[in-house]
Amino acid sequence: MDFSFSEEQTLLQDSVERFIQNDYAFEARQNNVKDEQGFSGGNWKTFAELGWLGVPFSEADGGFGGSAIESMIMMEQFGKGLVVEPFLPTVVLAGGALKIGGSAAQKEKYLAGIIDGSLQGALAYAEPQGRFNLADLTTTAKKQDDGYVLNGYKAVVLNGPAADVLVVSARTSGDQRDTQGVSLFLVPANAQGLARRDYPTVDALRASEFTLENVKVAADALIGEEGKGLPIVEQVVDEGILAIGSEAVGCMEVLYKDTVEYCKTREQFGQPIGKFQVLQHRMVDMFMEHEQSKSLMYMAAMRLDEGYTAEAQKAVSAFKVQVGKSGRFVGQSAVQLHGGMGMTEELRIGHYFKRLTTIDTLFGNVDFHLKRFGAL
């Protein structure tokens, strides 16, 4: 057992941390948000140049052979900066689906673009009626001629506006919530019959609603085997949870530290408010929640690194539950301890709180993962 990072992992952490410190101050982040596409294309290029976009992919696929640990390391730092560049949807989700289930030809076609920063992706897995159930699908894919025809609706697709290619889950057989009969397809954003409605999200990202009307794809758009797509989505989503959970851990660190700093300098009643013990204890609780979350983050990453087993799934759900609960407490406490200032858009506090709120929802909230944990 060893909780320490390898030399390469330490270097990776240092390089991302340095980037956040030097190039991702809150004002810079807010400027990136205002960009027409919702993030900085320049930063995306930098990520590619630094090799970050290839970290999770094997060397054979043109990547750097990183694992869950590397993904955790990067996302924790991204969380500290509240990074809006679409690493999660493009690299972890769309890239992840290809990494796990893609054929050699599919990888060759798409991964190089993801790694060199020229291709944006998204995972269209959620549907309005399905809530967090990945198998609850009404979108269908029917075999026709040499390919498939897709019809249906996909909800809240992160990075939908920028994506060049979508990974879409659809039902090729079975009933609405069957675990069998789910298939994954690569659908180019400019496919005929694909319509989208774009919008910003509360945490300053971009997303789209997609309608698919007789969207035709070739047979080689299928990822993995027909009807066997669910395990792939599940694994991608679990890796996504590790990613956003790590981001949440970064957010919580910023929040408890900012709050401590604020309470040292803000004076009321002739003394820094940090002298009031009731506030000190609240900050101690914030710190403890962060430590607990960070520890489960390491467990989840190491379990996933050992292989995608039920143990790993359990560790991921445990982490997600912890992050949901801790994120809410830490976010609300930071706002409370900043008084009126905590309620402003001007201070960064509130923006971390908003991100923690959406992270609780993404890929299933506390209730969903408690249930999954119990059932595994």
Next chain:
Amino acid sequence: MKLALSDEDQAFLDEVLAFIVRHWPPSTRRPLEAAAVYPEQRQPEEAGWFDALVARGWSVPHWPVAQGGTGWTPVQRYLWDRETAYAETPRMDAYGANLLGPLLCAWGTAEQRDRFLPPIREARVRWCQGFSEPGAGSDLASLSTRALRRDDKFVVNGSKTWVSGAHSADWMFCLVRTHAETARPQDGISFLLVDMKSVGVEVAPIRTLGDQHTVNRVTLTDVEVPVANLLGQENEGWACAKALLDLERVGVARVAQSQVQLGRLKAFAGTFTQDGGTLQESPDFRRKVAEVEIDLAGLEALELRVLSQSGSGELAGPQGSVLRLRGAEIGQRINELFVEALGYYGLPYPEALLIDNEGAIGHDYALPALQGMLSSRSWTVSGGTSEIHKNSIAKALFEPGQV
């Protein structure tokens, strides 16, 4: 002990219900929260409601009868507050009607009452409250906005912050320092009524979470305020401020509002599907709703208890603080559950729901749910933070004689 209303109170309730149905019929009701109403933005139906209130003499029930109050008993006032909240009628401007009005009745000169009370009673004016400053929040008495007396005027300089509704208010009541070297910081403070149209008053918006605009920074530069606008004695404004902060604890449990919201949450949860059923059928979600419903029942019972014990209906002191604290926490919890119920449709940014003519992304009720959750965080900050209220409850427990 019994719960049923007396015959008189039942008759009163019937009268109230008939009045509400007549002047705020269900057809005019907005589906969402009846937000604070600014005179210039009033919908025609809302103007009708205020006209009816004024004509009936019910616009300021809690004022002394001589000033236009109704003389209702605490129970009657409770019934009125409850039923208007259930029906989500437009609300009178709270700063004028609930805070400044009673203060003017108690401390104002005859001239001040004649001048300032009628517009408030008739819902023709909006007030805002300029107490907090960048350096003086919880420690309000440390405020530093200066007012220098020059003949029959005060010349005011300083800045106020977090002033709710200042951007649409006609007047601001505020605390200023008129005497600098006093033994206690509370001494030397005066209570001034400032016309927002005065030269030197500048209002700048402060954006709060969810990009909402309700609060403002108000900068005062050489603003001249006639001495006639001084409420109470010069340098003794703290007494007025304290009386006002006590009023801020009245009726703040939000019980009826929370009940309305809870009902909406349940209806809401019935429209979300999960695993083929609805969210409302999910035991997990139902347990959470039941928990908050029980908290709310407890709060309502406490409010009724306090009400039936206090002859005046004023809930000053520690029990007022308890109602405020619990009420805020319960309201916040309900708002959280709204967002939880929304699932993925809690993510779209509120304004995105209004961007085009295609209608909302997801559900049209997502808009107030998310902004509601974010802005409800201020309920444990504005009007005194939870910590400050707990400090004052603790003081009542440890030094009962002192409160």
